[in-house]
Amino acid sequence: MSDEIRPSAVSAADWDAISRVVAGESDAVESDAVAQWFVTHPEDAALAAIVKAQADRAATGSMVSVDTERALSVVRRRMTETPSLTLHRGGAAKPAIATATATATATATRRWRGPVFAAAAALTAMVGIAQWRSGNAVAEQVYATPVGQRDSVKLPDGSTVVLAPGSRLTVASGFNDGNRAVTLEGAAFFDVKHDGAHPFVVHSRGAEIRDIGTAFSVKTDANGRVSVAVTHGIVALSDTTAGSAAPVELRAGDRGVLQAGTVAVTRGTVTDEDMAWTRGQLAYRDAPLAEVQADLRRWYGIELQVTDAGLAQRTLTASFRGDSAAQVIQVIALALGADVVQRGDTILLQPQGPGSTPNP
Numbered sequence: 001m002s003d004e005i006r007p008s009a010v011s012a013a014d015w016d017a018i019s020r021v022v023a024g025e026s027d028a029v030e031s032d033a034v035a036q037w038f039v040t041h042p043e044d045a046a047l048a049a050i051v052k053a054q055a056d057r058a059a060t061g062s063m064v065s066v067d068t069e070r071a072l073s074v075v076r077r078r079m080t081e082t083p084s085l086t087l088h089r090g091g092a093a094k095p096a097i098a099t100a101t102a103t104a105t106a107t108a109t110r111r112w113r114g115p116v117f118a119a120a121a122a123l124t125a126m127v128g129i130a131q132w133r134s135g136n137a138v139a140e141q142v143y144a145t146p147v148g149q150r151d152s153v154k155l156p157d158g159s160t161v162v163l164a165p166g167s168r169l170t171v172a173s174g175f176n177d178g179n180r181a182v183t184l185e186g187a188a189f190f191d192v193k194h195d196g197a198h199p200f201v202v203h204s205r206g207a208e209i210r211d212i213g214t215a216f217s218v219k220t221d222a223n224g225r226v227s228v229a230v231t232h233g234i235v236a237l238s239d240t241t242a243g244s245a246a247p248v249e250l251r252a253g254d255r256g257v258l259q260a261g262t263v264a265v266t267r268g269t270v271t272d273e274d275m276a277w278t279r280g281q282l283a284y285r286d287a288p289l290a291e292v293q294a295d296l297r298r299w300y301g302i303e304l305q306v307t308d309a310g311l312a313q314r315t316l317t318a319s320f321r322g323d324s325a326a327q328v329i330q331v332i333a334l335a336l337g338a339d340v341v342q343r344g345d346t347i348l349l350q351p352q353g354p355g356s357t358p359n360p
Helices: 007-023 028-040 042-060 068-078 102-133 272-279 289-300 325-336
Strands: 083-086 094-097 141-144 151-154 160-163 168-171 181-185 187-191 201-204 207-211 215-220 226-232 234-239 248-251 255-259 262-266 281-288 303-306 315-321 338-343 346-351
Touching: 007 028, 007 042, 007 151, 028 042, 181 215, 187 272, 187 289, 201 215, 207 215, 207 226, 215 272, 215 289, 226 234, 226 248, 226 272, 234 255, 234 262, 248 255, 248 262, 272 281, 281 289, 289 303, 289 315, 289 325, 315 325, 325 338, 325 346
Parallel strands: 181 201, 303 346
Antiparallel strands: 083 094, 141 168, 151 160, 160 187, 168 181, 187 215, 201 207, 207 234, 215 226, 226 255, 234 248, 255 262, 281 315, 338 346
């Protein structure tokens, strides 16, 4: 697949790219493209500069004065606009303006608002971190992403988190004083800075994931499962509702799934595909439908219902990047041999047969 960001995912990628530049995590091609965008969009450059000032303040503990009200007013103004930035690997950035039908314009506006809200949330989060650094800690810090929009968070200890769409991360009070505990609802990828004296712990739906120096993802699904996939290092997965049950150790390549008090482990099955969602791609390999249901809710705001018991036991192998909700549902239905009935934002999959509607 081409490295070019597809037009349907462009407006979400704009702020992803700008955020990486602000955080110093982008490559030369991306940095150059964003710099060219800033030349013709000084209001975006101003917002990025304000966010970077907050980040620098958080890192150094300095008392730099930052006009956050101005930043938020810029965000509010940008909500009514629809330009987008396309990044081309091997080429310069090209601006594009949505000028199609009223329906297309409304869709573009909705797509723009998600990234803008994420930018505002990132700014608020950075203000919160600066407060921690200056000793004015609050009870806890919450990061939340809207449907369809990822976000990245750098925690005060140097750990980084990529938060999936429709997800919520709560950072415990006193995190910067050694209480490195977070609570996750949804999905996230954690790249943890190891500290043997202060372990990093993720709580999610009764699961406790304790870092032993690693990078890993955590996903919850529609059936209450918690899935942990380890890419580097080691984690200890345990059920906090099971009393004295011993933690299960997961190493790089291992997957652990906690459901109904039982941890199931598969060794050496985690691949780069499992982390594709952090790059804006949904990739499934024999995935249970409960996982697909949760992802569709987070990425598209769609409620997928499967009432047939036999159909619900099937698994999905497919990948999506920049596809519309209708395209995704069509592929899922074809892959599962199912028919589709749509009622608003609710999609019903049912066995093929008379009386069903084949297209969403």
